[in-house]
Amino acid sequence: QVQVVESGGGLVRPGGSLRLSCAASGFNFSSYFMSWYRQAPGKERELVAVITSYGGTTNYADSVKGRFTISRDNAKNTVYLQMNSLKPEDTAVYYCKARFGLSSYWGQGTRVTVSS
Numbered sequence: 270q271v272q273v274v275e276s277g278g279g280l281v282r283p284g285g286s287l288r289l290s291c292a293a294s295g296f297n298f299s300s301y302f303m304s305w306y307r308q309a310p311g312k313e314r315e316l317v318a319v320i321t322s323y324g325g326t327t328n329y330a331d332s333v334k335g336r337f338t339i340s341r342d343n344a345k346n347t348v349y350l351q352m353n354s355l356k357p358e359d360t361a362v363y364y365c366k367a368r369f370g371l372s373s374y375w376g377q378g379t380r381v382t383v384s385s
Contacts, residue, residue: 278379291365
């Protein structure tokens, strides 16, 4: 049974930090590209960051470059998103996605609210 479970969201003040985790099971995690997406209220879901299967390459949305870092631990079947210098516009539900070819799996999301 495939499971993709995000955690680590919450309420944080502007300028603060959070680390999101995404734990996966039921598929060959190390073969999958892993991504973080987010969806703010009233907006479309957007790609935040992606990491290749063995972590050799990462890419980020321009809006988060220099503030967010994606990483993965294939031994733990987990991908992380370290978010620093958070801004109110980072408020969204953050989703984890696993992709290999035409196969993809999504998590249920974790909510991040940046507010004073």
